[in-house]
Amino acid sequence: MSEATSVPAAGPFEPRIVAFLCNWCSYTASDLAGTARMKYAPNVRIIRVMCSGRVDPTFVLKAFALGADGVLIAGCHPGDCHYQIQNFKTMRRQAMMKYFLETMGLEDARLRLVWASAAEGQYLAESIDQLVADVRKLGPLSWPRNWEENGDRLAALEAIVHEHAEAMEVPV
């Protein structure tokens, strides 16, 4: 891990959420939430990508590895993707990510995919609040420590990749 790995702050647990928002719908929705002065939990950190399809599964892994307690991916509604059909690929990828994160001992609620149109600032704000509340219940992820304590997890991950190489379109 890089030196960027954070040390959990003292005091009550505050979930750290990374949100990948697509430029056209969800990022616009988050701007709209701002313009309309809707309030939501400050625990979320937003990263703009052009399309939810740009969210490489390694970004999600990296977010968790660097200390995120939850990850939100938001895109345009199915059928409304600015790039026609790329959010369907996100949807497929989400199922894959859920599967291997679960196998690695990560609770389902920590990774969430939502569709928020450019007009749905309120919905996006509510989704963020919901994720923060759900992750707060789960408590800290502490993956960086897990990795250090239990090297088997890396092996487990590799085994999964090999087992599902075809489905994941990965040459082995």
Next chain:
Amino acid sequence: MKPRDQNLRIGVYVCHCGTNIAGVVDVEALTEFAQKLEGVVLARQYKYMCSDPGQELIKRDIVQHNLNRIVVAACSPSLHEPTFRRAAEDAGLNRFLVQIANIREQVSWVTEDHAGALTKAQAHVAAAVRRVAGHEALERQFVSIAPRALVVGAGIAGIQAALTLADAGKEVILVEREPSIGGHMAMFDKTFPTLDCAACILTPKMTAIKNHPKITLLTYSEVESVKGAVGNYHVKIHRRARYVQEDACVGCMQCIDACVFPKPKFPNEFDQGLALRKPVYVPFPQAVPPVPVIDPKTCLQLSQGKCKRSCVEACGERTAIDFHQKDWIEEYDVGAIVVTTGFRAFDAAKIPYYGYGQYPNVYTALEVERLLNAAGPTGGKVVLRDGSTPKRVGIVHCVGSRDQKYHTYCSRVCCMYSLKMAHLVREKTGAEVYNCYIDMRAPGKGFEEFYNRVQNEGVHFIRGKVADIAPATAGNGNGGLVMHVDDTLLGRLREIPVDMVILSVALEARADAVDVRRMFGISCCSVGFFLEKHPKLAPVSTANDGVFVAGACQGAKDIPDTVAQADAAAARALVLMDAGQIELEPNTAWIDEDACSGCKTCISLCPYEAITADEERKVSTVFPALCKGCGTCVAACPSGAAHQYLFTDRQIDDELEGILSYV
């Protein structure tokens, strides 16, 4: 750690945005924080970074302090990223070495807790600083714009936009689904508040469309597909067979007279079914083009294959009638698109207690527009279904609007068109007219004056929502209808006996608005109207560059607003076409051929066919002109060979590290 540029000289600028940011985020602490970040040589704060002095500050520092990266912590990049990029470029720095941290829309405006806001702002600034360190200088990209526009929908919005574009010398392809242009406005009798005759002001424009050398009018046609991108859209237009050749027909209408059906027999859609037409017909007398259309469902020749074809005989040497005509596709390349597909009137039958469809003398406003119209089914007479003249007429406002069960929004035009109808019905029949309204909304130019005028004419106004409409009984009427309304000014329930009810129905998004907006890459608001790029600053632009919207497809509005918006959309399209080129964000994908394994995963993921396989060298190649920069292939490349400019793996990784280092 990845090697970093040893000569990083980053400048960070924290904007107060008046009190918009500074009122919530401790800008002093944020600036101090930024100062300590790796690579930052100076961090400053200023009241309004986007102002001229703010930009000058950045320019001066770039020169004096030799800055090679800029981070601005301010509003959303969708607002001022271009501003700060330009400032950097003016000072000799590549414009893509700038990164925005959005601490207004995504921090100060959405966070109540000041401490939490500061932490979040710090994380975003840290992320931007880390990210910009890995930015590289890029070249600006431009595409040329084909000087031809497509206008979709030829109601008043489309007509206005097409004429403005064509008068400015641009070629226009105007597509209309119906057999004639004119849209809803052509159905109206008079227009509020001036009471100009709708036909008198609309038909000259319709004729101008037909005669304009720069306009190609395609009626009875629909856009089937749109491919390409801003500047170079390729559209396929489905042209439906009307069985009368437009170029051969002279509009004499003799075929209609000659049709074997001696009398009109089938409901005319344009007249809301109140009048009948023959299988060969024009929807209304001033139709443009003045070419009949043959309905294949009711024409004997087309539906049963046998008819004596008296229409063909009547057409004679002109041989315009062609029963063998088939639908066909025409293709056009256009630089800009104006979508003006209009609205649909709310279906009043959805509200059972108003009895539309149940009681014959309950009408929708659109039906009454046709009754009022001199070219309509009754020649302009307002009569009941039995032909008698109504003596007491009730007008129900807000049918389907401002109603929790249907549309919660206000349709904006109904109060005014209800007043217009009250005036016209009273003028034509002398009937007592009762307008039942929730609130009277008359905010336009001359609207309040018109309201006063109609009040003085003796129309009765009852403030209250109509509870229901029921048949009159012996006790409360004379065989007509009764409106039950809670009069909120008198504070009691009233029963108003009437013999005619007009339902002022809402304007709503068209049934196929979803298909239309998806085809053109437009978003919609929560009630289905097309979404503009910015409600105040980009009211006719959309999320899709080169596609503009105008008229009631974007939201309920009246004719003056529609015409103004149509001209605005035409002007934006002209700006694009006259500039001749548009700058694109250089965020396309590219493939590192040395790393590419030739697995072709990327190819199957690209909806634009922008990636091709070089079979000989076993590598994939991205064709930049076709790539729209979604980055999906980059995320999926198993070899890490695909990259996206402005969104490289490294830049996003850096952003992640930055964000998670300082929370």
